[in-house]
Amino acid sequence: MKIDRARLEYLKKDAVQGFTRYLGLVPVSLKPGDFVTRIKLQKRHFQQDGFAHAGLIATMADHTAGYASYSLVPESRRILTIEYKINYFQPAEGEYLECHGHVTKPGKNILFTEAEVYSIKGKDRKLVARAMHTMASVPATRVSRSSSTPAASND
Amino acid sequence: MKIDRARLEYLKKDAVQGFTRYLGLVPVSLKPGDFVTRIKLQKRHFQQDGFAHAGLIATMADHTAGYASYSLVPESRRILTIEYKINYFQPAEGEYLECHGHVTKPGKNILFTEAEVYSIKGKDRKLVARAMHTMASVPATRVSRSSSTPAASND
Amino acid sequence: MKIDRARLEYLKKDAVQGFTRYLGLVPVSLKPGDFVTRIKLQKRHFQQDGFAHAGLIATMADHTAGYASYSLVPESRRILTIEYKINYFQPAEGEYLECHGHVTKPGKNILFTEAEVYSIKGKDRKLVARAMHTMASVPATRVSRSSSTPAASND
Amino acid sequence: MKIDRARLEYLKKDAVQGFTRYLGLVPVSLKPGDFVTRIKLQKRHFQQDGFAHAGLIATMADHTAGYASYSLVPESRRILTIEYKINYFQPAEGEYLECHGHVTKPGKNILFTEAEVYSIKGKDRKLVARAMHTMASVPATRVSRSSSTPAASND
Numbered sequence: 326m327k328i329d330r331a332r333l334e335y336l337k338k339d340a341v342q343g344f345t346r347y348l349g350l351v352p353v354s355l356k357p358g359d360f361v362t363r364i365k366l367q368k369r370h371f372q373q374d375g376f377a378h379a380g381l382i383a384t385m386a387d388h389t390a391g392y393a394s395y396s397l398v399p400e401s402r403r404i405l406t407i408e409y410k411i412n413y414f415q416p417a418e419g420e421y422l423e424c425h426g427h428v429t430k431p432g433k434n435i436l437f438t439e440a441e442v443y444s445i446k447g448k449d450r451k452l453v454a455r456a457m458h459t460m461a462s463v464p465a466t467r468v469s470r471s472s473s474t475p476a477a478s479n480d
Numbered sequence: 481m482k483i484d485r486a487r488l489e490y491l492k493k494d495a496v497q498g499f500t501r502y503l504g505l506v507p508v509s510l511k512p513g514d515f516v517t518r519i520k521l522q523k524r525h526f527q528q529d530g531f532a533h534a535g536l537i538a539t540m541a542d543h544t545a546g547y548a549s550y551s552l553v554p555e556s557r558r559i560l561t562i563e564y565k566i567n568y569f570q571p572a573e574g575e576y577l578e579c580h581g582h583v584t585k586p587g588k589n590i591l592f593t594e595a596e597v598y599s600i601k602g603k604d605r606k607l608v609a610r611a612m613h614t615m616a617s618v619p620a621t622r623v624s625r626s627s628s629t630p631a632a633s634n635d
Numbered sequence: 636m637k638i639d640r641a642r643l644e645y646l647k648k649d650a651v652q653g654f655t656r657y658l659g660l661v662p663v664s665l666k667p668g669d670f671v672t673r674i675k676l677q678k679r680h681f682q683q684d685g686f687a688h689a690g691l692i693a694t695m696a697d698h699t700a701g702y703a704s705y706s707l708v709p710e711s712r713r714i715l716t717i718e719y720k721i722n723y724f725q726p727a728e729g730e731y732l733e734c735h736g737h738v739t740k741p742g743k744n745i746l747f748t749e750a751e752v753y754s755i756k757g758k759d760r761k762l763v764a765r766a767m768h769t770m771a772s773v774p775a776t777r778v779s780r781s782s783s784t785p786a787a788s789n790d
Numbered sequence: 791m792k793i794d795r796a797r798l799e800y801l802k803k804d805a806v807q808g809f810t811r812y813l814g815l816v817p818v819s820l821k822p823g824d825f826v827t828r829i830k831l832q833k834r835h836f837q838q839d840g841f842a843h844a845g846l847i848a849t850m851a852d853h854t855a856g857y858a859s860y861s862l863v864p865e866s867r868r869i870l871t872i873e874y875k876i877n878y879f880q881p882a883e884g885e886y887l888e889c890h891g892h893v894t895k896p897g898k899n900i901l902f903t904e905a906e907v908y909s910i911k912g913k914d915r916k917l918v919a920r921a922m923h924t925m926a927s928v929p930a931t932r933v934s935r936s937s938s939t940p941a942a943s944n945d
Binding site: 344374381416 | 534
Binding site: 649652653654655656657678679680681682683684686688689690691693694695697698701713715716717718719720721722723726778779 | 804807808809810811812833834835836837838839841843844845846848849850852853856868870871872873874875876877878881933934
């Protein structure tokens with residue numbers, strides 16, 4: 326599949342809306358199957374001990390890997406997360422979180438992805454989490470909320 | 481360990497701060513090892529197809545299971561998420577998300593938890609996700625950000 | 636889909652071959668979407684500390700959930716494991732392992748399953764592990780080794 | 791911690807006993823935190839479609855990562871698997887399976903590990919699975935079966 330520059334630019338923008346806009350996600354670079362994003366850490370991102378919330382990190386990993394997947398499927402398809410596993414190596418603090426999401430196995434209906442999340446403080450960069458996801462590529466018509474067809478599902 | 485009512489009330493409130501306050505998490509009921517929370521769905525919670533973002537659901541599962549864990553450890557301990565796995569059964573939409581988090585195996589240093597997330601629309605209630613977590617119980621002194629002691633870690 | 640008795644009997648027998656025969660897997664009961672198996676523990680199943688090997692337990696969980704899935708798909712389909720997560724609650728010893736595998740979300744191409752593994756010693760029965768799997772249902776023609784068609788894959 | 795050559799040689803041999811001896815596991819090389827193993831595929835390793843059983847692959851990943859962990863803890867400690875997640879990228883066939891297990895985050899009580907499993911057929915080498923594990927390092931005295939102390943547990 327040929328992936329044109331315009332499509333990648335579109336997806337980079339499309340990645341920031343709704344929940345990810347609310348969280349402050351910033352796209353850094355998107356190549357086919359490979360997406361990098363950042364979030365500038367603020368108080369609203371912290372949990373009770375002053376670390377970036379595990380849920381924020383997981384969201385970033387999931388979303389970044391999801392849009393890495395988007396870059397490898399036709400425009401007529403949508404990506405839904407089927408499942409993932411995430412390991413937290415150490416509590417995250419610092420100025421930024423940076424996430425690298427990449428497709429480890431593309432496929433017509435199922436894509437495997439992985440993502441690493443780093444905390445960045447000045448020149449200090451630490452791996453704080455790694456995730457492995459299974460993504461479903463489904464026809465866009467199946468996830469249309471306004472349609473009267475049955476709701477989207479993973480099969 | 482005796483768990484008094486005042487401690488449970490404290491934890492119910494403590495569960496909503498920083499990131500979870502920003503997301504609109506509402507505690508419903510907390511019993512030892514068992515926590516129920518809700519989030520009223522709004523546009524800021526959605527992903528690109530109009531469903532509740534997978535990251536929101538994961539955050540809810542993680543946090544609810546985390547505070548279910550809190551209710552079973554001494555006040556001198558803090559809970560950190562080590563890892564989890566989450567399955568998404570179907571896209572989530574509706575008025576509310578409701579999460580049930582429970583400790584499946586307590587322990588001095590490690591607790592296993594599980595959580596189910598339901599979407600609720602009127603009388604309709606659907607299981608949208610299930611997660612299994614490993615939580616670390618660590619001395620509070622080790623996660624104190626202002627202290628000069630070594631940073632928190634999972635060991 | 637109508638599931639006849641003969642098909643269930645066939646699958647119960649089919650579940651024991653190759654690797655699972657070598658391990659001593661015994662089918663106990665198979666209902667649509669629900670399979671129970673046992674393994675009588677012997678020295679060849681142990682790891683270095685004298686417990687049932689984590690890999691034996693995982694194999695049992697995977698296979699039992701896999702054949703629970705088989706019982707819900709047409710005869711023209713095969714089941715392949717896409718991924719799973721397993722939690723070990725305590726080391727396993729005793730006379731038997733017993734596994735309950737069940738389909739938590741059926742689907743045309745993807746099925747979610749879960750499995751619990753118990754260790755049994757006389758009247759003592761302990762939950763030693765729980766797993767969550769994603770299974771792929773694929774056309775049998777795609778996993779035929781003798782065919783000249785492309786090798787089986789998960790999409 | 792200084793890791794001497796004799797200890798590594800001991801662990802390489804120790805890795806093959808009970809279940810792993812029964813399965814035909816062969817240690818290839820062990821460096822601190824890094825273990826490589828092989829299994830020559832035979833009919834007894836196959837599942838119903840003629841592929842290496844997912845459980846065999848998972849066992850190999852778990853065990854190889856487990857002994858990679860062993861090489862980083864004192865002799866007075868034992869390694870128990872707490873949990874893992876495994877992704878299967880494609881069905882495995884060929885002459886050998888080869889597994890690379892490595893510690894991604896060491897720790898006093900908890901170690902994170904990862905493992906890749908490859909199928910090998912002549913010069914053809916395919917990544918068939920990747921796993922992420924959480925390992926517990928526990929005092930050897932706690933996993934002694936002959937002792938009258940409480941059974942081993944993960945905390």
